[in-house]
Amino acid sequence: MTTQPRADGRTASRPLQIAGRTFGSRLLLGTGGFSRMEALGDAIRASETELVTVAMRRIEPSADGSLLDVIAAAGVDVLPNTAGCFTARDAVLTAQLAREALGTDWVKLEVIGDERTLLPDGPELLVAAEQLVDEGFVVLPYTSDDPVLARRLEDVGCAAVMPLGSPIGSGRGIANPANLTLIVEAAGVPVILDAGVGTASDAALAMELGCDAVLCASAISRATDPVAMAHAIRHAVLAGVLARDAGRIPRRTHARASSPLDGVAEFE
Amino acid sequence: MIYVNGEPLQAGEQPTIRDVLLELQIDPEAAGIAVAVDAEVARRGVWQTRTLADGARVEIVRAVQGG
DSSP states (O other): OOOOOOOSSOOTTOEEETTTEEEOOEEEEETOOSSSHHHHHHHHHHHHHHHEEEEEEEEOTOSSSHHHHHHHHOOOOEEEOOOOOHHHHHHHHHHHHHHHHOOOOOOEOOOOOOOOOOOOOOOOOOHHHHHHHTTOOOOEEEEOHHHHHHHHHTTTSOOOOOOOOSSSTTOOOOOHHHHHHHHHHHHOOEEEEEEEOOHHHHHHHHHTOOOOOOOEEEHTTSSSSSSHHHHHHHHHHHHHHHHHHHOOOOSSSSSSSSSSSSSOOOOO | OOEEEEOOOOOOOSSSSHHHHHHHTTOOOTTTEEETTTTEEOOGGTTOOOBTTTOOOEEEEEEOOOO
16 A cells, blocks of 8 residues: 655644644653653643653652643643553553553554664564554554655554654754655655754754654753743744745755846946 | 562462552552553453462553653
8 A cells, every 4th residue: 555645735724633633733742851840841831732742661659640740730631652662562562551541542652673772663663553553542653764664654554653853862853854854745644753853943844844743852851941942842843834834945056136136336 | 479560579369459559559549550460451440350360470550751
């Protein structure tokens, strides 16, 4: 099965839709890395996100419910991830546990293939995605910037694809804009840039390249002022999608004057 | 002997999942937790009745901060 290229004309005025659900915000926020719960709550509000990711981990005896309380108080929904899983089996089980714990069948699917780079394991990811789709999950896979893998993930029924810009937490931005463009051009589901954003301009570029949304975690949570960065990236996402729809000028080798060439005064 | 989150636990004769949660001072009514037994999800509805065989491997998880 091949995917049809998406129709042109996605606009900022048309809200983001994933699996039939409409989002006013095109920014997803990861909750990892915030040193204080208060900062997380404030950053959620400053980002104006509607969806925040959480991870699933073994309960500690002293566990309290403050994380979910902070998220609920901010009025946003949780998107559990399968971070830390290295096999399709573990990722599927983690998604099932998240569904049981949090009452959502949405999952940001991560299957990591390498501890040092945290790059996705494509074959395991595809196996897990297919199984979770079969079990009725809304699957949003964290994937590499490989356009073929992105298409395969869409073909097995993923509700979106989440290619990386560069490795998780690296802050190196979009390492391969050409690949990201190929993914965007071929995708029939939303493309959410995930991982690699270091600052606002990276998020704006993702949107200018045609992504439908951006997920940020470390860029915001580990900024010197997380709340201010959440504010900045919210505006960057908006600016990027507006700029894309406005239609940028082509790049040129030489200058093209914007002032008239005729009628220049002569002083000799 | 059963194993909960990787740690051995003596929890009496054929404890239920609920017994184990209470033993660990985890409120079984609390929202946001899930349990797997021997790598399969044990849904909340069976916590009161499902007994754990000797050597059972129990994982109890909750949501934490994560990207």
